[in-house]
Amino acid sequence: MKTKTIFKRKVNLSLLFSALLLTGIVGCQKGTFDVNKVNPNSPTSAPSQYLLSAALASTASLMHGGNSDVLDNWMGYWTQSGGFTPSTTYVIYQITSSNYTGNFDSAYIILSNYNLLLKNAGNDPTQSYYKAMATIMEAFMYQRLVDLYNSVPYSQALSTNATFSYKYDDPATIYKSLVAKCDSAVTIINAAPSNALNPGNYDVVFGGNMPNWVKFAKTLKLKLLMRQTENGLGSAGVKSALSGMTTGDFLTVDASVNPGYSNATSGQLNPLYYDLVANATGQNGLNTTYYRANSYAVKFYQDHNDPRINAIYAPSGQEAIAYTTQLDGTIATNRAKVKGRDYGSTNGNGESNSVISAILGTGFTSAGKQKGPTQSAPLITAFESLFLQAEAVQRGYLAGDAGAIYNAAVAADFTFLGAPGAADYTNQPDALTNYSVSLDKITTIITQKWAAMNSVDPLESYSDWRRLNIPSNLPVSHYPGVTVTHIPYRFPYTINETTLNGANVPSGGTGTDLFTSKIFWMK
Template sequence: MKKYIIYSLMLIAGAVSSCKKNFFDLTNPNQPTSASAALVLPSALSTSAALVNGSYTVYGYWMGYLSPAAGYAPSQTLLTYNFTTTDYQVWTGYYLNLANYDYVLKQTAGDKTQVYFNAIAQIMTAYGFEGLVDNYNNVPYTKAFQGSANLLPSYDKGPDIYADLIKRVDGAIAAINGADTKVAVSPSSADIVFGGDMTKWKKFANTLKLRLILRQSNTSNFGTISGGIASTATEGYLTADAGANPGFQNIDGKQSPFWNVYGYSQAGSTKSPATTAGAYAVGLFKSNNDPRGPLFYQPIGGDIIGNVFGAAVPVTASNFGNTTISGGSFISGKGLLKSPYMDAILFSAAESYFLQAEAKFRGLAVGTTSAEDLYNSGIKASFESAYVGYTGTTKTSNNTAADADAVTYYSQAKNNVNYAASSNKIQAIITQKYFALTGYNMFEAYNEYRRTGFPNPPASVASGAIGDGKLPSRIFYPDTEYSQNTANVGAEGTINQFTSKIFWAK
């Protein structure tokens, strides 16, 4: 791959951080070409979902969802937190994909017929750059994507990027509302998330805006920026999972990204046999009488079992996810691993409700529904999600097994389960969000831990683990930046994985 290609506009094909073939291999990424927004958009959306659903196993370990399985020799880098600039990198994947959205933005700028494509690209640019800032803090933003005009872009400050992302989201919502519906072309099938339903895209954008603002709850200007919630509150928020699906197939490289990482190959071999349940998450599910536990983790002898992260001799723990394979055909069942055709979740309804619950508790303008009702709706949305595995459940049904189990669950007079019984409402909200994010968005759970300190999983117990019992606060900039963009990354100073923090961190 050419030097500095991550900042160029040469990429039209879907980009991921590896070199494997994926669902949208349209062209050689090193050979400039042109394509319509309708061709590039589904590639970019699919890759955004793949980054979230398949790139953050390490955060699953750190957050107690996962642990190395018995019978395997786990990486000492993983167990001891002694990682380097080459480990856990998502930098290139994000920038390659953001270049695709930038391409769409440039192709559609000022074109009234393409306003919906432009608005989606604006929203997803905000979504992608939020991911970069949350991983690395300061990153190239205003100087990125200038091609040969600027191969060595300087870094923007995280707070400045966040501020502009909120403006992007507001602008996208305004553009959708102001579009001339007689001339604006619907994204239709090119929109593999909502099928061209721009009302749903406004709700997605508004939910993302809420997350961007609440993420800054620890900053000195939170009181000022939180007022911005009111300007778009009437647009509403997501009430159903936003999942991307370009038509995943049971063909290696074209499977749903979560299945591709943790499920099975086309031939039936296990993709991640060394990854299993973490004792911390399993313990919380069990202590809270949470029926989702045995749906997220494969029971053994009727019980779910988790490994202590870093234990010298792991037990034979539960598998992460649960599915049945028979005669080479994948059978849908309870558990996180549904099928190779499953949607890749970009934003869940459960997270949307928990964001609203926190905002309401903080007195912010998100509507008239109480924080407790929003909290309970978040739990219900998690139980109702296709990821949990209840059959026959629909969002409009009032008498499903999922809803009944959810009510039974949150009616327990337990701290961090029942809202009224919880001594710290923010802790309760973030804890329940942690459960709801199991598997498909472990990065977001890590973000919320760094922001709030909840739920606070233990550090690795491995011999030689560094950090004095602390979890890492971030990953390093990639070695490609140190070798190619030396002066600009060097201006960020020495990065320490335990003391260097994202600007919004607690």
């Protein structure tokens, strides 16, 4: 049984540096080791640059290393192979406090590391950039926790407590504080003195480009505000909070983590690649043969002449590990070679891995080669930023041309996946692809955002579905005996919380009310 402190609140330096070494941050270049400097293998303290790199790498592993797999299933992107006995946790939604605990427990370990980085920086003006980045990433992590669990420990969460008694805070109040954190980080960066230490390559997201961190903070703020269009702040409140901002404030490049991913060992692989495609020796990854293409997403891409399908799924009968280059032939021919499986289907051999398409993940390079083990792990992509902006402009919260931003968002996703034909796709006479002919612009924007988030960040599309019911026809499991009419609204609190901090765990999210207990920003 793990100790209380490792779950959250108190940083574990050995764990932190293990994560850092696994991703190749320390000692990855010749001639950089200095015996007079801190030995990262025997840490008595955690220098800011190492804390930053390790915490960012751990954030990427949390997002892409399997903790979100269930959401890729629920959102119609993935399903389970007919060659395996179905997991009832997935297909009957029997979610308990013992499932997907990393989304909560590991998140607080990572938050402890960002908190330690904040303490290291203190009020030292030369550490301003580290302080700002830690502030932004704390907001990023807490946003994800609220979106999954609603009320979570916040105001007292990162303090040590001998009795492990941590207050759960109101989620709307947490969100308000997170918006303020984003604003504070921008102020810190803009006011940093000329001798502020730039993290350089220890910043494994932007390489020390602080203007991009400003845009990251503002894009995260936009995300936090747009969550609240239906409840929380409401439309008028969101518009007021965005007053003075322009579309030029937000990300136009991907905010992605890459601490030096390689295939030297499996622990150094890009986490999604290791989950879906292969290990370091070129054999199947952790879930290469377990997850297959979901018929819901496959049908959408095929019905709307979408070439992205061949950058997300392999042809029927071909494993992801062997599918290294895009198919020859016409887009339509290639698209037809992808086969999906209904979620919760009990048809075994008829829907085995020789029939149902494997999942590739996040596509191909511009040279047409499958993205490999060294690919970056996205936190917020340029296309997500653009879709957020398109919705905000369409709603009248920001000035701009919503149609042009929407087209740019779709094009950015095509580029991200290495898929051809973005302009043809958005110009076809289809209300769910062509913004100019759409009679429901918000549905078109959010539907295409859903299509873009496949295997990238299913929490974003899960949140849009809960906020707006888009896609409105998202199916529930076909498994025999399933009677629910929609997927769960939230995750249950983990067993560590219900056991160790049970007196503070609020009602809702215990495992029996996941279909009725809502996140605060839902209608």
